[in-house]
Structure formats: structure tokens, C-alpha cells
Amino acid sequence: MRRQFLTVGLFIAVGTLVEAVVETYDYIVVGSGPGGAPLAVNLARAGYSVALLEAGIDLGDNKNYSEIFNFNAAANDEKSRWDFFVKHSDDEAREAKYEKSTWRTADGSFYVGLDPPEGSTRLGIYYPRAATLGGCAMHNGGICTLPNDADWDYIAEITGDDGWLASNMRKYFEKMEANEYLPLDTPGHGYDGYVNTTISDPSLMNQNSDLQKLASRLISRVGGNAGRDINAPDPDRDQATGVFGMATHADRNGKRAGTNTLLKRTLADPAKFNLTVQLETLVTRIIINWEAGEPSATGVEVLRGSHQYEADPLYDTAKQGKFGRIFARKEVIVAGGSFNSPQILKLSGIGPAKELEKFHIPVVKDLAGVGENLGDNYEAGLQSLASKPLNGSAGPVAVFLKTPTARKTRNIQAWCGSFSFEGFWPGFPTDYGPTEYECAVVHINPRSQAGHVRLRSNDPREMPEINFNFFAKGGDEDLTEILDAVKTFRKALNSAGAPITPFDERHPCPGVNQNCTDKAQKEFIKLQTYSHHATSTCAIGPADDPKAVLDSKFRVHGVGNLRVVDASAFPKVPGAFPVCPTFMLAEKASADILAAAEIAE
Ligand SMILES: Cc1cc2nc3c(=O)[nH]c(=O)nc-3n(C[C@H](O)[C@H](O)[C@H](O)COP(=O)(O)OP(=O)(O)OC[C@H]3O[C@@H](n4cnc5c(N)ncnc54)[C@H](O)[C@@H]3O)c2cc1C
Ligand SMILES: *[C@@H]1O[C@H](CO)[C@@H](O)[C@H](O)[C@H]1NC(C)=O
Ligand SMILES: *[C@@H]1O[C@H](CO)[C@@H](O)[C@H](O)[C@H]1NC(C)=O
Ligand SMILES: *[C@@H]1O[C@H](CO)[C@@H](O)[C@H](O)[C@H]1NC(C)=O
Ligand SMILES: *[C@@H]1O[C@H](CO)[C@@H](O)[C@H](O)[C@H]1NC(C)=O
Ligand SMILES: *[C@@H]1O[C@H](CO)[C@@H](O)[C@H](O)[C@H]1NC(C)=O
Numbered sequence: 001m002r003r004q005f006l007t008v009g010l011f012i013a014v015g016t017l018v019e020a021v022v023e024t025y026d027y028i029v030v031g032s033g034p035g036g037a038p039l040a041v042n043l044a045r046a047g048y049s050v051a052l053l054e055a056g057i058d059l060g061d062n063k064n065y066s067e068i069f070n071f072n073a074a075a076n077d078e079k080s081r082w083d084f085f086v087k088h089s090d091d092e093a094r095e096a097k098y099e100k101s102t103w104r105t106a107d108g109s110f111y112v113g114l115d116p117p118e119g120s121t122r123l124g125i126y127y128p129r130a131a132t133l134g135g136c137a138m139h140n141g142g143i144c145t146l147p148n149d150a151d152w153d154y155i156a157e158i159t160g161d162d163g164w165l166a167s168n169m170r171k172y173f174e175k176m177e178a179n180e181y182l183p184l185d186t187p188g189h190g191y192d193g194y195v196n197t198t199i200s201d202p203s204l205m206n207q208n209s210d211l212q213k214l215a216s217r218l219i220s221r222v223g224g225n226a227g228r229d230i231n232a233p234d235p236d237r238d239q240a241t242g243v244f245g246m247a248t249h250a251d252r253n254g255k256r257a258g259t260n261t262l263l264k265r266t267l268a269d270p271a272k273f274n275l276t277v278q279l280e281t282l283v284t285r286i287i288i289n290w291e292a293g294e295p296s297a298t299g300v301e302v303l304r305g306s307h308q309y310e311a312d313p314l315y316d317t318a319k320q321g322k323f324g325r326i327f328a329r330k331e332v333i334v335a336g337g338s339f340n341s342p343q344i345l346k347l348s349g350i351g352p353a354k355e356l357e358k359f360h361i362p363v364v365k366d367l368a369g370v371g372e373n374l375g376d377n378y379e380a381g382l383q384s385l386a387s388k389p390l391n392g393s394a395g396p397v398a399v400f401l402k403t404p405t406a407r408k409t410r411n412i413q414a415w416c417g418s419f420s421f422e423g424f425w426p427g428f429p430t431d432y433g434p435t436e437y438e439c440a441v442v443h444i445n446p447r448s449q450a451g452h453v454r455l456r457s458n459d460p461r462e463m464p465e466i467n468f469n470f471f472a473k474g475g476d477e478d479l480t481e482i483l484d485a486v487k488t489f490r491k492a493l494n495s496a497g498a499p500i501t502p503f504d505e506r507h508p509c510p511g512v513n514q515n516c517t518d519k520a521q522k523e524f525i526k527l528q529t530y531s532h533h534a535t536s537t538c539a540i541g542p543a544d545d546p547k548a549v550l551d552s553k554f555r556v557h558g559v560g561n562l563r564v565v566d567a568s569a570f571p572k573v574p575g576a577f578p579v580c581p582t583f584m585l586a587e588k589a590s591a592d593i594l595a596a597a598e599i600a601e
Helices: 036-045 068-075 092-096 149-159 166-176 202-206 210-222 259-267 337-347 353-358 475-494 518-528 579-600
Strands: 005-010 017-021 023-030 050-053 081-086 102-104 110-112 121-130 177-179 195-197 242-244 275-278 281-289 296-304 322-334 379-385 397-401 412-417 436-443 452-454 465-467 504-507 562-564
Touching (some): 023 036, 036 259, 149 166, 166 579, 202 210, 259 275, 281 337, 337 452, 379 475, 397 475, 436 475, 475 518
Parallel strands (some): 177 195, 322 562
Antiparallel strands (some): 081 121, 102 110, 296 322, 452 465
């Protein structure tokens, strides 16, 4: 770490000479996830000095993180965990029925379920996040799927910025990808980027095994094949349904690729780019300067130390880190993710004035959309136990569906295989043994994005209040679409016949008869839906849209030298899996910021 030391003078009151550290970089990037990491690297590679500030530590060499198949262990690992607890609605009775509700017991441990021991406090619905070098791309499942083209074109349409058109965004995908599953020079793909992509070996489908049989039942019902390219630049891809290979951001040896590997490679580059990564650095506030008559970001305030944030399992309110300030000659770019970016803006006086005033935060810019518009993919699963242990080594397959009530584009992405995924709670998931089979369903384009991230205090160490307000609008339609997907999968699986069937379904219609009413199944899905793709709390949109926080080039409306570049910037939840879209968004932001810097010089 390079530092400049300046002696600032005498404090008359105490009469001692104090030494203050003044650190100044061209750019400050807050957060090293899929938004922040590629951006910081691109700016440094373009010749600028960049400070990348990350609250967590580096776990890139730890096998929980470097081996993609350990993703569940990673998400449960205390070393990176930020434990958020959220609500799905304001309806207490509905919340109380969430089967995986998490409680803090009197002895300080977690209890998960509906019947907590006496003296427990309900924490809410567990929502994991990774605070570590690389962000949630270090503990996620790694599924890399581009959204429907319509999702990109929508951003171009609301902003008039053609850079957002799917045809242009594809260039960023080609730049960042290092494809390992297609022949070299397949159109629409890249081979020299940092996001290695692979699919599970489709030749495993040639075995005579139970898993192969179930996959082929799916294929005969919905079409496609296990080797089909899920990210092909098919002009009609928004309508393409059926089975595809499931691409993940890992290489053929199962090594996780992305944020952390990119940062490590850049720091080790003999070209010695001027990138300074500061770990265990919690950004608490953006420093605002009013000299130009308009507010403008000039730096950040930080707390340096371990476990500074309340979501950290080892948080200790008494152990406050060391206060510091870091300055930016050009810009501050916030990339703390969909929960933390709006929190950082609000703590800095950028957000809904009423909310800020409630916590005595001086208003810098009254911006109603900060922390609002929170959306997520609704998720549910057809979770079943077969009549026999399922043999075979075929990996999960991805499936796209367009159910009868879909709007213009395909509306469901799922993955089917021998696993169980029923949402999140401390210690997830449940292992039901070798008979388990699931089609995990991700709904695309929720009709409602009525959630919010709001402050609970002006203490930057405290977690905000997060309420997804699921199904607030068009809920019944969305539930119908999810149920239709479940029914399609159920039919396909049941057609496998003995000895695999009958399936003993766990949910949404428990038992071997599976004769629940639609109403009962929708009610189950509504109450037990889960999610982990939060976006849109600092949404891009025109300045006259009360929900909009950023312009099309990620600049915060009404505040100079300040941008937000992470999943919070998407005005709508992108597709079914946000991580690769966020990598692409970071590439666009890099291009926008570098273009602006060139003009300024
Ligand atoms: C368990 C899990 C599994 C997932 N699986 C998939 C998947 O298979 N496919 C997919 O597409 N998506 C998946 N996702 C979602 C995906 O990983 C996220 O959408 C993506 O990582 C978002 O990137 P981001 O840059 O917006 O934020 P994040 O990845 O959250 O990164 C934000 C970073 O900022 C740091 N930070 C936050 N606040 C501060 C602060 N005040 N000061 C300093 N640093 C700060 C955090 O520590 C973190 O490192 C998954 C998410 C989870 C939680
Ligand atoms: C890197 O950036 C820092 C901060 O701006 C500066 O002090 C330092 O001189 C730079 N180093 C090089 C090698 O350019
Ligand atoms: C991996 O994570 C688990 C928790 O899921 C933890 O118990 C274990 O110690 C971690 N392993 C390493 C090598 O850090
Ligand atoms: C798996 O089990 C099926 C019966 O369900 C059997 O026909 C098949 O030979 C087995 N395959 C392997 C690879 O063990
Ligand atoms: C990804 O691919 C590059 C070459 O393109 C290779 O050097 C690297 O080891 C691969 N794996 C990871 C995890 O980056
Ligand atoms: C539904 O299943 C239950 C047992 O799980 C059975 O008692 C009932 O008769 C079934 N109803 C129909 C309509 O098949």
C-alpha cells in the first residue's frame, strides 16, 4: 500500500503535533464484487490510480471458495458471511408461516423453524451475502446465464442510451468470457476474458443411468439437449425454450473464476498497474464537497478493522475500527451490492429526505428512489424423493420455459438434478440422501418490485431494514407461472416410470398422489418462496422518474463525481441469474467512465 504522509500542524488545544495520513487516488471503488472488481481493474489498467475498498478479507486460496462445488460450504463459512435477515411482506401472519424462519435463541445460537424455544427472538428470513474479496461471486452457485435480450433493450429504451442494447452488451460478454465449452471462434463468445465458463459434460448423458433417464424425460417433454449453448447469440433467444447445458463461471478443473482471480492476476501483473486493494475497510460515508455550488463526491470515510459490520457473525459493537479518510481526484464509485450501496448513499445524505431527516442525516440530495424498487427472482422448487437411490453422474441441466400466461418472452429458468435447494437458513441445505431430485425454479421478470432497503439508524455499522414486499402486484399471475412450470416438471419426472417412480414429493404438493389443488400449491409457493438475486435499489432511469437514482452512465442524479456500479443499478431484475449480467454492466461502466475521463483530460 502506498501512502503519502503529511504533517498538518499543531492543535492548539492540546499542543501536540499530530500526523495525518492523506491518501488520494484518481478513483475510489467501494466493494469488490462483480460490479466493483472488474471496474477497478479496468480503470487501473487504463493507467489511473485506483483504491478498491473491501470490508471483507481475501479467501481466494481457500478451497471453500476456489472450488466451485464447495459453494454451499462457502456460503455457510463464518469467514465471509454477512448474515442479513429480511422480510417478504408487512403481513406478520404471513411471515410467521415461513417454514425456515430464523430465530436467535436465549443462548445466542440460531434456531430455524416454526417452533422456537422459549425466549427466542425472530430474526426473519435469512439472506446470505459474501463480504470477501470478490463479493458474492465467491460463494454463489456460479450459474452464468445472460438475461433475455429484451431486458437490456428495456434499459436502452427508458434512457435513450443505445449502449445498453443487447447487441452492444454482447460485446462486453465477449470481452469478459473465457469460454471452455465451445469450439474456438463460436460467434457471440469470448476466449480471452477472465470469466471462464464451462458446462457439465454432456457425454455423461450417454450413460444408462437414472439421472440420464430423468434428463431425457425432461428433454422429450420440453425439447433441447444437455449440450445446447445457453448463451448463444440466437436472434430469437428470448423465445428459446427447453433443455440447455448449465454454464457456470468456473474452469474445467472446477476452479471458480471471476472477481478474485481477476484481481489477483492484475495485482501480480508485471506491468504494475496502480491498483491498491484495501481489505477490512468498511466505507461508512461519502465525503461531499459543495464548492461548485452543487454537491460533489471527493472521497470516503472508512472504519478499518475486522468484523466492523453488524451482519458479520463475529461483529462486536464495542470493537470499533480505526477511522480514516480517503480522497478521490476524479470519482467515487459505489459497488457495495443491492443492500449496501443504498445504505452508503443514504448515510451520506443521498436518499429520500424524509427518511434521512428521521435519522438526523443532513440532506445532500433528496432522491426518493434510493433503496426503493428492490426486486428479486421468485424461487421455488419441485422437490421429490425417488423410489430408489438415483445412480449416474450426469450433472444438472438447465431448462427454459415459456408458460401459457407469459408476457412477451420466456419466463422461467430452472435447473434439474439430484440435489436439494429450498432457500436459505443458517446451515442450509438439507441433504435428503441419494433419492433426492429437484427442479429448482427461477421466475423471470417479477411483475412487482415493491421492496425496499431502509435505514434503521444513522449508524453505518448497523444493518438496514429489508422488506421485499413480494407479490405486491401481479402476484397471482406470477404464482400461476411458477406453478405451471412445476406441473411441467412433475409430469416429465413422473413419466420416468418404475423403479424410479413413484416420487414422494416434498413440495409444493407433498406425498405420492400429488393431487393438491392449484390454490393450495400457489399458497404454499407464495408463503415459502425464497430468493437470492436482489437488485435495483439504485435504479438507472431518467431524472424525472421518482424511482430513478442513476443516469444511463451510472452517475447519481444531482451529485457530481459519484456513480453506483453493481446489481443495484438494474432498473429491473435482469433475467434469472444476475452475476454475469453484473459483470457485463461493470464492463459498460468502465467504458463510460473511461470515455468521460478522456474528455476531461
Ligand atoms: C448464496 C448465493 C448464491 C448465488 N448464486 C448465483 C448464481 O449461481 N448465479 C448468479 O447469476 N447469481 C447468483 N447469486 C447472485 C450474485 O452473486 C449477485 O447478484 C452478485 O454477486 C451481485 O454483485 P454486486 O457487485 O452487486 O454485489 P456483491 O457481490 O454483494 O459485492 C459487494 C461487495 O461490496 C462489499 N461491501 C459492501 N458494503 C461495503 C462497505 N460499506 N464498505 C466496503 N465494502 C463493502 C461486500 O463485502 C462485497 O464484497 C447468488 C447470490 C448468493 C447470495
Ligand atoms: C499510484 O497512485 C498513488 C496514489 O495516487 C500515487 O501516490 C503513486 O505515486 C502512484 N504510483 C505509481 C507507480 O504511479
Ligand atoms: C468451509 O466452510 C465450512 C462452513 O461451511 C467451515 O466449517 C470450514 O472450516 C471451511 N473450510 C475452510 C478450509 O475454511
Ligand atoms: C442405474 O439403475 C438402473 C435401474 O434404475 C439400472 O437399469 C442401471 O443399469 C443403473 N445404472 C448404473 C450406471 O448403475
Ligand atoms: C481460466 O482460463 C485461463 C486461460 O484463459 C487460465 O489461465 C485460468 O487458469 C483458468 N481458470 C481460472 C480459475 O481462472
Ligand atoms: C388425494 O390424495 C389423498 C391421499 O394423499 C387421497 O386420500 C384422496 O382420495 C386423493 N384425492 C383425489 C381426488 O385423488
